[in-house]
Amino acid sequence: MTNLYTWIEGELEKLEKQGLLSNIKVIGSPQSAWFDINGQKCLNFCSNNYLGLANHPDVKKAVIVAIDKFGIGPGAVRSIAGTNDLHIELENKLAVFKKVEAVLTFPSGFTANLAVIPALFGDGDIIFSDRLNHASIIDGCRLSKARIIPYEHCSVDNLKQVIVQERKVGFEKGLIVTDGVFSMDGDVAPLPGLVELAKKEDLIVMTDDAHGEGVLGDNGRGVVDYYRLHGQVDIEVGTFSKAFGVRGGFVAGKKIIIDWLRQRGRPFLFSSAMTIPDTAACIASLDILNKSDELNKKLWENSKYFKEKINSLGLNVGNSQTPITPVIIGDEKLTQEFSRQLFVKKVFATAVTYPLVQRGKGRIRVMISAEHTKKDLDYGIEAFQSVAKELKII
Secondary structure, X not given: OOOOOHHHHHHHXXXXXXXXXXXXXXXXXXXXXXXXXXXXXXXXXXXXXXXXXXXXXXXXXXXXXXXXXXXOOOOOXXXXXXXXXXXXXXXXXXXXXXXXXXXXXXXXXXXXXXXXXXXXXXXXXXXXXXXXXXXXXXXXXXXXXXXXXXXXXXXHHHHHHHHHHHHHHOOOOEEEEEEOEOOOOOOEOOHHXXXXXXXXXXXEEEEEOOXXXXXXXXXXXXXXXXXXXXXXXOEEEXXXXXXXXXXXXXXXXOHHHHHHHHHXXXXXXXXXXXXXXXXXXXXXXXXXXXXXXXXXXXXXXXXXXXXXXXHXXXXXXXXXXXXXXXXXXXXXXXXXXXXXXXHHOOEEOOEEOOOOOOOOOEEEEEEOOOOOOHHHHHHHHHHHHHHHHHOOOO
């Protein structure tokens, strides 16, 4: 009998030879500046826990209180019997924080994108999408069955040209969609130019600000606040799994869009609601952001320091404008070896290679946190310098 899975064995062997095989390490302690991973205490340079809220005492306390009152599971999808008081509280507070008309939460940021794009666009419509947009945007666009037209990364000029060409073909509704912060390079979308173009061309604008929430703008209100474009961006998708330190996603924007998503957003209609602990934790994290920007300022202070030191070593950090710091190596196997050597030196910073980035663009993506001390950063910088010299990169 033919082995139906032989092809998988062959593909896995290819990935290993190419240096593209992902080997997942296991964490045995809370997310923090240092943690236990594969039985070893390491400096954490990989977590999206930008502000250190994943293990914050106020967040943990809020979860315990919520579990005592409401239990754990939501019990159903939101549209049947899964909408809890906490969901409404989170959505209302988040709408005020984001300065939008309304917010709807989802089990993840990925499902938020899968909900909003197909609910608003379909056959006969067109979507203009940045070439480096996140996979969840790409998948949401595909599910919509609209015509998808990529434009050059962060290029408003190229987008103008593409729109002119597509006007000749014709379409019904149109969308410009972009990441707010691009997760592999750390650069920020040229949102003012996109908004201006959308107004001129009568198009809807959407941004997925997963890595901007809690990071950019006043108290971490995101990329729209960063550019002072409140009320001019139709749809903001965000996540609670990064700076908020929890899990879940949301769509923020005009009330009419949120009303429609309650009726036709498939992940909202067919996935169970956010759990009680997750929702309570998100509210607590949001309250912390509302009270103070101290953590946000510390994050940026750490980011600036680390980048300046890494740059001074002669390592390439690309065009990052945010705490995301890609140390670009290039060759996939060399990038994997760099990561392995860092781990030997008790620094956990994983290699990011194809398909997460283009072939030949391998990098160590360092995620700086407000929890890191200057001593932590210096330890990591010294390890990067040592490994780079050993591998003859500098």
